[in-house]
Amino acid sequence: MDISKLRAQTGYITLDDGYGNTGSCESAITFIDGDKGILRYRGYAIEEVAQHSSFIEAAQLLIWGELPTKAERDRFGQLLGENAALPEPMRRHFSSFPPSAHPMAILSAMINALQAYDLPHLKIDTPEQFEVAAASLISKVRTLAAASYKSSIDEALVYPRPDLKYAENFLHMMFSKPYQEYVPTPEVAGALNLLLVLHADHEQNCSTSTVRMVASSQANLYASAAAGVCALWGPLHGGANQAVIEMLEQIEEQGISVKDYVARVKDKTAGVKLMGFGHRVYRNFDPRASIIKKAADALLDKMHIQDPKLELARELEAAALSDDYFTERKLYPNVDFYSGIILKAIGIPIDMFTVMFAIGRMPGWIANWKEIHDNPTARIYRPRQIYTGPTPRPFVERRDRHHGIRS
Numbered sequence: 582m583d584i585s586k587l588r589a590q591t592g593y594i595t596l597d598d599g600y601g602n603t604g605s606c607e608s609a610i611t612f613i614d615g616d617k618g619i620l621r622y623r624g625y626a627i628e629e630v631a632q633h634s635s636f637i638e639a640a641q642l643l644i645w646g647e648l649p650t651k652a653e654r655d656r657f658g659q660l661l662g663e664n665a666a667l668p669e670p671m672r673r674h675f676s677s678f679p680p681s682a683h684p685m686a687i688l689s690a691m692i693n694a695l696q697a698y699d700l701p702h703l704k705i706d707t708p709e710q711f712e713v714a715a716a717s718l719i720s721k722v723r724t725l726a727a728a729s730y731k732s733s734i735d736e737a738l739v740y741p742r743p744d745l746k747y748a749e750n751f752l753h754m755m756f757s758k759p760y761q762e763y764v765p766t767p768e769v770a771g772a773l774n775l776l777l778v779l780h781a782d783h784e785q786n787c788s789t790s791t792v793r794m795v796a797s798s799q800a801n802l803y804a805s806a807a808a809g810v811c812a813l814w815g816p817l818h819g820g821a822n823q824a825v826i827e828m829l830e831q832i833e834e835q836g837i838s839v840k841d842y843v844a845r846v847k848d849k850t851a852g853v854k855l856m857g858f859g860h861r862v863y864r865n866f867d868p869r870a871s872i873i874k875k876a877a878d879a880l881l882d883k884m885h886i887q888d889p890k891l892e893l894a895r896e897l898e899a900a901a902l903s904d905d906y907f908t909e910r911k912l913y914p915n916v917d918f919y920s921g922i923i924l925k926a927i928g929i930p931i932d933m934f935t936v937m938f939a940i941g942r943m944p945g946w947i948a949n950w951k952e953i954h955d956n957p958t959a960r961i962y963r964p965r966q967i968y969t970g971p972t973p974r975p976f977v978e979r980r981d982r983h984h985g986i987r988s
């Protein structure tokens with residue numbers, strides 16, 4: 582139902598707390614049928630994109646709408662290579678963050694800082710300028726992520742290598758040292774590529790809606806993406822991948838049984854959620870979770886890792902899926918439930934997990950920003966509200982204030 586004229590015609594507005602039933606835009610990028618567990622990028626099933634596509638191909642598909650030809654792949658690959666390194670002065674920014682700074686805080690700040698170098702006039706006027714900006718953001722978000730990790734462990738920042746593919750180059754900047762090159766196995770690089778593909782877009786989730794909200798004010802691409810990073814950070818959204826591993830660690834360390842933990846989750850007064858479970862849109866299996874679970878099994882097997890957390894996650898999933906609390910509410914594992922197992926096996930530190938999600942989601946944010954930017958009839962996003970505060974009252978002079986804020 583198009584209700585955009587409802588208020589003008591009737592004086593009424595609709596109320597939909599948390600936008601559970603509100604379409605905020607028309608979009609041609611990503612399709613989800615949450616009841617059937619279907620996810621498609623520009624019409625292509627996620628299962629097929631995941632099986633056949635590199636992250637960069639998926640990014641081009643999302644941003645420009647079609648799978649790229651070889652010439653288009655080569656051209657974008659070249660732009661990614663040319664834009665992989667940070668402007669030299671930006672390398673110094675990292676030392677100004679305290680060691681306790683969360684990598685997501687550093688990432689959002691640095692994306693805004695990058696805008697000053699990449700887009701000094703704050704405007705994108707031509708498709709060519711947009712392509713360079715998109716390549717720069719996709720390429721540098723990975724350089725920034727690796728640099729924030731290196732600076733957090735007081736190690737020299739590693740320059741990107743133009744000869745490496747996207748995932749390999751990130752792993753190189755994360756784990757190489759000036760005196761020792763890190764070479765990932767094909768399985769590790771493949772698992773990372775897969776994770777990035779699966780995170781690349783997910784229609785109007787919290788961070789993408791944030792990007793669109795900011796973009797609707799005609800804010801620039803970098804400012805919009807930095808806002809997306811902040812929205813992604815929360816534990817109900819991208820921060821859930823970190824929260825899942827912390828939950829598994831807590832269960833392990835405190836020797837809590839699966840049965841007891843599930844009981845805690847069901848006890849609403851305990852305020853405990855089964856992190857990595859549930860989704861606003863999926864009322865069925867999250868197709869990304871099924872792919873990631875298989876990939877986690879395969880990677881750990883190949884690497885000969887026996888992570889008790891994988892076993893624990895499997896037990897938790899089985900216990901939840903056979904419990905009425907979860908089945909009645911249609912709560913299934915989401916993308917974050919098994920992704921941390923893969924990231925941990927690759928050697929990514931836990932507080933970098935959500936940064937990995939941000940690297941993956943960057944193409945989706947850019948595609949959504951472009952959709953607004955290219956739409957000549959786009960309007961600023963400006964929801965209404967139902968006011969529930971005090972009715973009009975006379976101002977209280979300082980001398981007459983006997984009841985303060987907290988009383």
Ligand code: CMC
Binds near residue numbers: 856858860862
């Ligand atoms: N553990 C226990 N109970 C849950 C959970 C959970 N993970 N998720 C939902 N519920 C319950 C919730 O308490 C509510 O129960 P009741 O009907 O008795 O009040 C019912 O299920 C419906 O949940 P909701 O909170 O209305 O659902 P929502 O659509 O507002 O929230 C969610 C979706 C993803 C925020 C929520 O399921 C959640 O907090 N999950 C854990 C965090 C998580 O894994 N987030 C990652 C989401 S996927 C990656 C991404 O795109 O961000």
